[in-house]
Amino acid sequence: MSATPFKVAVTGAAGQIGYSLLFRLASGALLGPDRPVELRLLEITPALKALEGVVMELDDCAFGTLAGVEIGDDAEKVFDGVNLALLVGARPRGPGMERGDLLEANGAIFTAQGKALNAVAADDVRIGVTGNPANTNALIALSNAPDIPAERFSALTRLDHNRAISQLAAKTGSPVTDITKMTIWGNHSATQYPDLFHAEVGGRNAAQVVGDQAWLENDFIPTVAKRGAAIIEARGSSSAASAASATIDAARDWLTGSPEGDWVSMAVQSDGSYDVPAGLVSSFPVTTRDGDWEIVQGLEIDDFSRSRIDASTAELAEERDAVKGLGLI
Numbered sequence: 136m137s138a139t140p141f142k143v144a145v146t147g148a149a150g151q152i153g154y155s156l157l158f159r160l161a162s163g164a165l166l167g168p169d170r171p172v173e174l175r176l177l178e179i180t181p182a183l184k185a186l187e188g189v190v191m192e193l194d195d196c197a198f199g200t201l202a203g204v205e206i207g208d209d210a211e212k213v214f215d216g217v218n219l220a221l222l223v224g225a226r227p228r229g230p231g232m233e234r235g236d237l238l239e240a241n242g243a244i245f246t247a248q249g250k251a252l253n254a255v256a257a258d259d260v261r262i263g264v265t266g267n268p269a270n271t272n273a274l275i276a277l278s279n280a281p282d283i284p285a286e287r288f289s290a291l292t293r294l295d296h297n298r299a300i301s302q303l304a305a306k307t308g309s310p311v312t313d314i315t316k317m318t319i320w321g322n323h324s325a326t327q328y329p330d331l332f333h334a335e336v337g338g339r340n341a342a343q344v345v346g347d348q349a350w351l352e353n354d355f356i357p358t359v360a361k362r363g364a365a366i367i368e369a370r371g372s373s374s375a376a377s378a379a380s381a382t383i384d385a386a387r388d389w390l391t392g393s394p395e396g397d398w399v400s401m402a403v404q405s406d407g408s409y410d411v412p413a414g415l416v417s418s419f420p421v422t423t424r425d426g427d428w429e430i431v432q433g434l435e436i437d438d439f440s441r442s443r444i445d446a447s448t449a450e451l452a453e454e455r456d457a458v459k460g461l462g463l464i
């Protein structure tokens with residue numbers, strides 16, 4: 136076992152996602168059984184007591200991979216020397232709200248946390264944003280952390296990616312392990328574009344295997360894009376365990392590499408690839424290796440896909456303009 140613990144910060148650690156995420160991190164789901172993990176947990180002051188209870192439960196699991204836990208309400212202390220920061224803490228939406236409605240309420244959190252990471256995180260830090268609106272929160276955080284390379288920030292669209300895989304597997308009667316090359320383009324919002332034209336089922340083109348454009352347009356895309364709202368409607372609160380699981384999937388693949396011959400979806404700052412305006416944090420197909428990512432190049436984008444990608448990135452541009460107007464970036 137490598138002796139140096141990998142330091143992982145989690146914000147909003149006493150929340151719903153935190154309650155699922157922390158136990159997976161502590162049990163080695165990120166880097167396996169041979170790498171100890173130290174947890175640094177950030178909460179707002181009134182939630183620290185609840186967080187103490189969660190830490191008691193973490194102790195009670197006696198995880199062999201958990202090298203230590205620190206909690207606090209001071210971002211500069213909690214983020215000191217962290218190798219990975221999972222920014223989860225933010226107010227979730229309720230019924231009838233869109234994720235963009237959270238921009239103002241949550242934007243200030245990511246300004247402060249970007250600054251704190253800039254000041255004290257480890258040189259190799261990677262930052263994954265789960266708190267909504269995730270893409271624009273990531274843009275706020277990276278804009279407030281000028282000394283951390285922008286490519287160290289990403290926002291979570293892996294949950295959408297996993298949802299799309301699950302829907303396609305059910306439709307085609309295939310195991311999820313047969314589905315590859317899934318892509319979520321754009322914003323983690325109802326405008327996102329889950330793309331079946333480049334996905335594969337058992338190595339065959341998914342759109343052709345499905346052979347049903349009406350299902351693709353009227354069923355698959357809206358089911359994936361509105362899954363968060365459907366869960367809020369059914370559960371009374373937003374997805375938590377699946378969001379925690381996707382947060383781990385995304386961070387693990389970022390740090391250890393995407394599967395050979397496949398790719399994953401991550402929202403990263405656009406370099407203008409696929410005519411997504413440079414600077415926006417938008418979801419792309421990416422391959423990852425050793426903590427770096429690369430946008431998959433050369434995919435052919437037909438008119439249908441083009442209009443969907445453009446609609447979602449137009450929404451991201453509006454969100455960027457709104458946070459600019461609020462002085463957050």
Ligand SMILES: NC(=O)C1=CN([C@@H]2O[C@H](COP(=O)(O)OP(=O)(O)OC[C@H]3O[C@@H](n4cnc5c(N)ncnc54)[C@H](O)[C@@H]3O)[C@@H](O)[C@H]2O)C=CC1
Nearest residue numbers: 147149150151152178224225226227265266267291294378
């Ligand atoms: N990107 C994605 O796929 C998904 C994102 N989400 C988002 O994740 C976020 C968290 O969701 P839940 O855990 O269900 O919410 P929750 O309300 O259960 O927990 C959020 C926690 O964040 C804490 N918090 C608030 N401000 C903070 C700050 N400045 N610093 C540290 N902690 C702070 C709160 O005290 C609370 O404990 C929400 O924004 C939700 O919309 C949820 C599901 C999927």
Ligand SMILES: O=C([O-])CC(=O)C(=O)O
Nearest residue numbers: 228267362363364373374
């Ligand atoms: O829908 C929400 O507000 C929570 C979320 O991001 C998701 O489940 O995708």
